[in-house]
Amino acid sequence: xxxNPNQSTMPQAAVEVTYAPARRPFKRRLVLMLRSxxxxxxxxxxxxxxLKSLLWVAPLTILIWAYAEREQVVTxxxxxxxxxxxxxxxxxxxxxxxGSNSTIHAELRGPQAELERVKDWLESTTIPLxxxxxIVQGEHPIPIVDQLNRLQRVKxxxxxxxxxxxxxxxxxxxxxVEKELDVVARPDDLRKMAGPPVFNPAKVKxxxxxxxxxxxxxxxxxxxxxYANFDQSGAGLADPGTHDLIAVPLIPSVNMGDASxxxxxxxxxxxxxxxxxxxxxxxxxxxxxxxxxxxxDQYKPHYDLYIxxxxxxxxxxxxxxxxxxxxxxxxxxxxxxxxxxxxAKLDYRLPPNVHTTGDAPLTIKYTFQRRNPSE
Numbered sequence: 001x002x003x004n005p006n007q008s009t010m011p012q013a014a015v016e017v018t019y020a021p022a023r024r025p026f027k028r029r030l031v032l033m034l035r036s037x038x039x040x041x042x043x044x045x046x047x048x049x050x051l052k053s054l055l056w057v058a059p060l061t062i063l064i065w066a067y068a069e070r071e072q073v074v075t076x077x078x079x080x081x082x083x084x085x086x087x088x089x090x091x092x093x094x095x096x097x098x099g100s101n102s103t104i105h106a107e108l109r110g111p112q113a114e115l116e117r118v119k120d121w122l123e124s125t126t127i128p129l130x131x132x133x134x135i136v137q138g139e140h141p142i143p144i145v146d147q148l149n150r151l152q153r154v155k156x157x158x159x160x161x162x163x164x165x166x167x168x169x170x171x172x173x174x175x176x177v178e179k180e181l182d183v184v185a186r187p188d189d190l191r192k193m194a195g196p197p198v199f200n201p202a203k204v205k206x207x208x209x210x211x212x213x214x215x216x217x218x219x220x221x222x223x224x225x226x227y228a229n230f231d232q233s234g235a236g237l238a239d240p241g242t243h244d245l246i247a248v249p250l251i252p253s254v255n256m257g258d259a260s261x262x263x264x265x266x267x268x269x270x271x272x273x274x275x276x277x278x279x280x281x282x283x284x285x286x287x288x289x290x291x292x293x294x295x296x297d298q299y300k301p302h303y304d305l306y307i308x309x310x311x312x313x314x315x316x317x318x319x320x321x322x323x324x325x326x327x328x329x330x331x332x333x334x335x336x337x338x339x340x341x342x343x344a345k346l347d348y349r350l351p352p353n354v355h356t357t358g359d360a361p362l363t364i365k366y367t368f369q370r371r372n373p374s375e
Contacts, residue, residue, distance in 0.1 A: 076108045077163075079119055081148065082126045085171050093209040093260050094131050097139045097170035104144055104166065110159035118157040127151070129171065137175055137210070141168045174209035176260070181206050181226040183250065183268055189230055191314065191353045192237045197272040199228065204250060204268070208261040216254040226250045226263055228270060240276040245269060278316040279357075283308050284348070285325040286364055293334045295368075301332040301341075303366035310361075314354030321351060330364050341366060 081104040085095045096102055108115055108122075129142050148154065148161045183199040190196065204226050206213070217224045229249040230237055247267045284307040290296045310326065312319070330344035343363035348356055 074112045081122050084126050086128050093174045097172045100170040107163040114157035118159045139172050177210045178207050183226045186227045194273040194275045197270045200269045205264045212258050216256050220254050225253045237274050242273045279313045280319045282326045284310045284328050289329045295334045299368045301366040302369045311357045318351045
């Protein structure tokens with residue numbers, strides 16, 4: 001075939017064509033990104049590494065949280081604290097002053113864990129007060145807040161005590177003194193004896209706070225003695241005859257109501273002669289002892305003139321002397337309780353060693369009535 005003269009035989013240059021990639025949808029791209037992240041994050045090595053980290057990070061985090069919780073500073077209001085006086089201290093007695101309150105209400109502040117322990121201890125303990133040894137006799141106020149904050153248990157717990165109500169407690173400082181007392185038998189015991197007993201030793205020493213002892217001496221009319229307490233000696237005075245008793249307890253003749261009062265020695269020996277006692281039933285004639293007041297001219301007491309069947313006991317020979325009615329006097333009250341008088345005390349007139357029993361009436365009831373013009 002004949003060549004076409006119009007067809008070019010020269011080679012043509014190649015043309016490069018670039019095609020833009022097709023753009024994936026956003027949702028598809030997001031899924032691919034998540035898959036890629038999951039492959040990297042949750043690989044076997046990554047999971048093992050994370051688990052190892054968790055094994056020590058988690059407990060440490062819990063410990064840090066627990067420590068922070070325990071060390072959190074909190075406040076507990078109205079905590080009740082009881083205090084007391086130290087009692088006997090270096091030759092003196094220290095007691096709460098009359099009217100002074102031993103219960104304190106305070107506010108506690110500190111770490112929560114320690115605060116609870118200190119609170120429980122304070123509420124279950126009675127705190128002894130500290131009193132300066134140089135304080136003289138008398139009444140003195142003692143500040144509370146500083147003393148409570150100096151307590152070792154409070155300091156060790158890092159706790160602070162504030163807002164105490166009351167903020168101070170008053171104490172009375174009283175020096176201890178000694179005095180020598182005679183040992184004697186009680187009047188009721190003497191009635192059973194043929195004579196005063198013989199004690200060994202005949203004198204003892206009493207140790208007591210000065211104000212307490214002074215008050216007791218005044219109450220005894222200046223004659224404070226030590227009574228032999230035969231009721232607690234174990235022997236008693238029921239059997240007639242002469243008895244040698246040992247270890248007879250002693251008590252002051254006036255009850256001082258103070259635990260720091262002591263007798264030295266606390267017991268004595270005694271020789272007693274117990275006489276034979278008898279009893280008799282008598283009739284008691286009651287008589288008024290008229291006071292010197294104007295109303296006695298217009299009014300007189302009205303009462304039962306006799307008390308029948310009163311039992312008296314004593315030595316037989318003295319009971320024989322009761323040949324007539326026993327007399328008992330009473331004092332009518334014309335002044336303070338005229339319209340409705342209270343029962344009056346009866347004063348039985350009996351021989352020295354004769355006395356009534358517990359069944360005998362001690363008082364008598366009466367009223368007032370107007371006297372007749374002829375009286």
